[in-house]
Amino acid sequence: MHFVINGNAIELEFDPRTSLLDLLRERLHLFGAKKGCNQGACGACTVLVEGTRINSCLALAVQYQGREITTIEGLGEPGALHPLQAAFVEHDxxxxxxxxxxxxxSAVGMxxxxxxxxxxxxxxxxxxxxFELTPEELRERMSGNLCRCGAYNGIVEAIQETFGAPAAVPEPASSEAAQ
Incomplete structure (x- = not known):
C-alpha cells in the first residue's frame, strides 16, 4: 500500500486490520502520536490527514492509503519548529x-x-x-484533546498567540471600585 507520510512516499505491506496509529508507531517508528485510551476519547493519537485532524487509533491504515498524512514529526524539526510548537514551549x-x-x-487541524x-x-x-476564535470557541474545539496534567491555560495561550485569537477579556471593574 502507498502512503505519503510527512512528505515522504512510503510503500508498505501490512495486515489490513492495522490501525493507523499502530502503523505509524510500530512499523514506521514515528512515536509522536501516542496510544492513550485507544478508544478515540483522549486525542493523544491525533494526526492530520490532508489537513484534517483524526484520531489515528480509530482509523484503519488501509482507509488512508494514497492520502497525505502529517504527524507531529512532519510539522517541525529541531532548529525549525512549527510556530505552535515554539509557542507551546514559551507558554508552558x-x-x-x-x-x-x-x-x-489538533490545533493545526482546528x-x-x-x-x-x-x-x-x-x-x-x-x-x-x-467564526472568530474566542476563548470559548477555542476550548470547545479543543475539547477532544485531554491533558492529564492540566496544562490547559498554557495550551490555550500558545494557540491564541500562534493563530491570533483574542485573549480572554477581563471582567469589567464594578462601578463602586471605579469611583
Whole structure:
C-alpha cells in the first residue's frame, strides 16, 4: 500500500486490520502520536490527514492509503519548529508532554476547520462564513484533546498567540471600585 507520510512516499505491506496509529508507531517508528485510551476519547493519537485532524487509533491504515498524512514529526524539526510548537514551549503548554503532539496536531487541524467555516457547538451564528476564535470557541474545539496534567491555560495561550485569537477579556471593574 502507498502512503505519503510527512512528505515522504512510503510503500508498505501490512495486515489490513492495522490501525493507523499502530502503523505509524510500530512499523514506521514515528512515536509522536501516542496510544492513550485507544478508544478515540483522549486525542493523544491525533494526526492530520490532508489537513484534517483524526484520531489515528480509530482509523484503519488501509482507509488512508494514497492520502497525505502529517504527524507531529512532519510539522517541525529541531532548529525549525512549527510556530505552535515554539509557542507551546514559551507558554508552558505541556508538563509531562504525553498529550502535546496530539494537542498541536489538533490545533493545526482546528484552525483549518475554523477558516473553512465549520461551526462548533458554541459557534454563534452558524450561517456566518467565518467564526472568530474566542476563548470559548477555542476550548470547545479543543475539547477532544485531554491533558492529564492540566496544562490547559498554557495550551490555550500558545494557540491564541500562534493563530491570533483574542485573549480572554477581563471582567469589567464594578462601578463602586471605579469611583
Amino acid at each position: 503548554g505541556f508538563q509531562c508532554g504525553y498529550c502535546t503532539p496530539g494537542q498541536i496536531c 484552525m483549518r476547520e475554523l477558516e473553512g467555516g465549520v461551526p462548533s457547538h458554541v459557534s454563534g451564528n452558524v450561517a456566518a462564513p467565518r
